[in-house]
Amino acid sequence: MKVRIGLSILALTVMLTMAGCGGNSSNSTPASTPKSTDAAKAAPETSVVRWNYGTSGNVMVTIAEKKGYFKDEGITLEMVPATANADAMALLATGKADVASNAGTSNPLQQIASGVDLTIFGGHMVDGSMPIVARKGTKWNGVQDLIGKKFACNPAYFAFTGAVMDLGYNDPLKAVEWVTYTNYNDALAAVVRGEVDYALMGTGQNYAVKNMKEIDIVAWQGDVMKNYSCCRLVAPTSFVKNNPNTVKGIMKALIRAQRYYEANKNEAITLQAENIKTSTEYVAAYMLNDNYVVSPDPLKNPVIRAWGILDKTGFLNKKAKDINIADHINTDLYKAALDEVTAQYGSEDPEFYKKLQAFYQENNS
Incomplete structure (x- = not known):
């Protein structure tokens, strides 16, 4: 959705x-x-x-x-x-x-x-130790990898929209295809099914994603923006x-x-x-x-x-x-x-x- x-x-x-x-x-x-x-x-x-x-x-x-x-x-x-x-x-x-x-x-x-x-x-x-996850084997070169991709994340998470604007995109809402789900578990399932390329997880999802063979943690929200608050x-x-x-x-x-x-x-x-x-x-x-x-x-x-x-x-x-x-x-x-x-x-x-x-x-x- x-x-x-x-x-x-x-x-x-x-x-x-x-x-x-x-x-x-x-x-x-x-x-x-x-x-x-x-x-x-x-x-x-x-x-x-x-x-x-x-x-x-x-x-x-x-x-x-x-x-x-x-x-x-x-x-x-x-x-x-x-x-x-x-x-x-x-x-x-x-x-x-x-x-x-x-x-x-x-x-x-x-x-x-x-x-x-x-x-x-x-x-x-x-x-907040919030991981960015993708399917196993996905490479991550930085926030530029989100451009043109489906990202399960509410764009009100300003660390990401801010980082995209820092790349030179005036309208980050169009540069990335933002997709939202009712909860983190639904977003995680969408990554496993290949419906989205990346998903942001909450702090409490660390234990689950670290124990999933189908998923890699490719980066963290703190990597995208230092001291993002x-x-x-x-x-x-x-x-x-x-x-x-x-x-x-x-x-x-x-x-x-x-x-x-x-x-x-x-x-x-x-x-x-x-x-x-x-x-x-x-x-x-x-x-x-x-x-x-x-x-x-x-x-x-x-x-x-x-x-x-x-x-x-x-x-x-x-x-x-x-x-x-x-x-x-x-x-x-x-x-x-x-x-x-x-x-x-x-x-x-x-x-x-x-x-x-x-x-x-x-x-x-």
């Missing part, structure tokens, strides 16, 4: 625009009497944060909960389930969740373009503005979790498998991969790049012309958290925190 560009996005946009943004007063917990002015400033404005991370989980959140990093910041998470990216965006827009961490980058940007007031304040996956941390703008200490506390916990993850990947695999109720083999298939990169960094520059690509390819509402996307990206709270965590825990792993500071400068300056 060929993609009908923009129709599903338009329908979702209408729904979310009508829904509007909900408040967050119901889960605010009064802070205890502070011992000092500094303590009062550091106390989270909201101690219980309603969080959606979808069915695939979030390893940094898992670690931060298991190791008590959120507790150190006076924060408790209340998980709010959603089975699809669109559902996560609806939860935010209707005030049923405070934060979403697994809904990609294009989904939040499309909602911002439609008038939903959201702010990107951090990140989850920088590179797989999943962003996003919340209603009102939540970020009204809860700066809470947001900074979230960032501090996740930064510490990133460090623990990078130093203890085997344990992280076990923790994540237990959390999402699956096997360690399933998690290891995507986590023990150079193309699986997690960071709570907001990635301002890649997000702005994604906004521009989505606009050029017609995946943003016409209202986007009047929106400065930089106004919907908050890097200050992450940077403040990074500086504080570096001061508190930097001696534990100086190279790690030096790396994070350099990564921030590269992707946000």
